[in-house]
Amino acid sequence: xxxxxxxxxxxxxxxxxxxxxxxxxxxxxxxxxxxxxxxxxxxxxxxxxxxxxxxxxxxxxxxxxxxxxxxxxxxxxxxxxxxxxxxxxxxxxxxxxxxxxxxxxxxxxxxxxxxxxxxxxxxxxxxxxxxxxxxxxxxxxxxxxxxxxxxxxxxxxxxxxxxxxxxxxxxxxxxxxxxxxxxxxxxxxxxxxxxxxxxxxxxxxxxxxxxxxxxxxxxxxxxxxxxxxxxxxxxxxxxxxxxxxxxxxxxxxxxxxxxxxxxxxxxxxxxxxxxxxxxxxxxxxxxxxxxxxxxxxxxxxxxxxxxxxxxxxxxxxxxxxxxxxxxxxxxxxxxxxxxxxxxxxxxxxxxxxxxxxxxxxxxxxxxxxxxxxxxxxxxxxxxxxxxxxxxxxxxxxxxxxxxxxxxxxxxxxxxxxxxxxxxxxxxxxxxxxxxxxxxxxxxxxxxxxxxxxx
Numbered sequence: 001x002x003x004x005x006x007x008x009x010x011x012x013x014x015x016x017x018x019x020x021x022x023x024x025x026x027x028x029x030x031x032x033x034x035x036x037x038x039x040x041x042x043x044x045x046x047x048x049x050x051x052x053x054x055x056x057x058x059x060x061x062x063x064x065x066x067x068x069x070x071x072x073x074x075x076x077x078x079x080x081x082x083x084x085x086x087x088x089x090x091x092x093x094x095x096x097x098x099x100x101x102x103x104x105x106x107x108x109x110x111x112x113x114x115x116x117x118x119x120x121x122x123x124x125x126x127x128x129x130x131x132x133x134x135x136x137x138x139x140x141x142x143x144x145x146x147x148x149x150x151x152x153x154x155x156x157x158x159x160x161x162x163x164x165x166x167x168x169x170x171x172x173x174x175x176x177x178x179x180x181x182x183x184x185x186x187x188x189x190x191x192x193x194x195x196x197x198x199x200x201x202x203x204x205x206x207x208x209x210x211x212x213x214x215x216x217x218x219x220x221x222x223x224x225x226x227x228x229x230x231x232x233x234x235x236x237x238x239x240x241x242x243x244x245x246x247x248x249x250x251x252x253x254x255x256x257x258x259x260x261x262x263x264x265x266x267x268x269x270x271x272x273x274x275x276x277x278x279x280x281x282x283x284x285x286x287x288x289x290x291x292x293x294x295x296x297x298x299x300x301x302x303x304x305x306x307x308x309x310x311x312x313x314x315x316x317x318x319x320x321x322x323x324x325x326x327x328x329x330x331x332x333x334x335x336x337x338x339x340x341x342x343x344x345x346x347x348x349x350x351x352x353x354x355x356x357x358x359x360x361x362x363x364x365x366x367x368x369x370x371x372x373x374x375x376x377x378x379x380x381x382x383x384x385x386x387x388x389x390x391x392x393x394x395x396x397x398x399x400x401x402x403x404x405x406x407x408x409x410x411x412x413x414x415x416x417x418x419x420x421x422x423x424x425x426x427x428x429x430x431x432x433x434x435x436x437x438x439x440x441x442x443x444x445x446x447x448x449x450x451x452x453x454x
Contacts, residue, residue, distance in 0.1 A: 043067045052076040078102040093118040104128040112137050126150040141166035148172040165190040169203035176244040183250030189258040194239045196261045245269040257282040268292040281306040288312040305330050321346030
């Protein structure tokens with residue numbers, strides 16, 4: 001067999017050194033990953049028919065050359081884990097057959113490449129751990145075949161674009177460690193691939209065998225887990241949303257309960273406030289839930305105990321209060337992560353040391369009693385005011401329409417004055433008795449009485 005007719009060459013995971021040479025012209029698949037190749041990407045690799053190029057985990061430096069764009073039939077491009085820098089060439093958009101592009105763990109910069117909006121067939125897009133900046137583009141909704149989106153550890157900012165819900169097949173979205181702001185949009189609940197009702201159909205069919213060399217790792221339960229080949233990931237329906245370490249604010253939307261196929265939800269290290277949605281218990285597929293380092297308040301919803309697949313939970317460093325619910329997976333999660341409730345001084349009950357069986361209930365009853373007492377006082381003054389207004393208007397109405405009463409009412413002060421004046425004058429004309437004369441009269445009366453007895 002002639003090497004000139006070779007169409008697939010796999011020299012991965014060896015100890016190859018030096019620069020990438022110009023090799024065989026008929027190659028369709030080239031894998032030189034996991035070696036020690038160095039230097040820049042050559043301006044002419046020499047494989048015009050390439051459909052897969054895997055050079056990840058080497059020591060390649062410099063820019064991505066525009067000459068790479070001549071491989072218009074390229075479907076798989078993996079240059080991750082190298083030392084590439086600079087901006088992406090705008091001509092990348094000519095690769096309309098691109099299905100997999102991984103450029104993570106480099107030093108690439110610039111805004112989200114607008115040329116990528118032509119990647120309408122792309123299934124996997126990984127730009128994580130670079131220096132990309134700017135807003136997430138609205139046109140990202142054009143990538144309707146996209147299943148896995150990794151943009152973590154960059155400098156993207158602004159709101160999550162509403163058009164992202166056009167990604168009907170999206171099952172893995174990782175935007176952690178950026179500068180994304182605004183509220184968590186409720187329209188994310190419309191990501192159909194993360195809902196059980198839509199887990200069959202075109203998003204879970206198709207030829208993905210040529211991804212057998214590519215692996216995916218994900219941060220779940222604060223550990224980076226490797227899920228093996230991409231074909232395996234697509235087959236296991238690993239649903240993930242990671243928006244941690246951003247500047248998101250507001251409340252967690254109740255509508256998120258619709259994502260009942262979601263396996264991992266990480267919203268930690270943001271500025272979320274309000275309560276944990278009570279319907280979170282409907283997200284029955286959750287295995288990992290991290291809401292730590294936010295400003296959430298209120299009680300932990302009891303429905304959380306119905307998350308039977310939950311194997312990791314972190315609610316630490318919030319403002320949560322009240323009794324910790326019991327039952328279900330919550331009983332065993334504390335043993336695996338004793339810090340899951342730390343930083344919430346208002347929480348009490350098992351498994352924490354502070355028992356709230358009496359104090360918490362008494363405190364709650366006291367708060368309710370004070371609240372009811374306050375309401376009673378408010379209603380008392382409200383009734384008093386209403387009675388005064390009604391009584392005043394009734395008296396005014398009677399005087400307005402009853403002439404005899406009106407006359408009597410206005411004459412009453414004059415008559416009262418006349419009577420008081422007459423009584424005072426009569427009292428003033430009464431004779432006044434001298435106290436010395438009164439004593440003499442009393443003495444004479446006494447002597448007369450004694451004489452009668454003798």
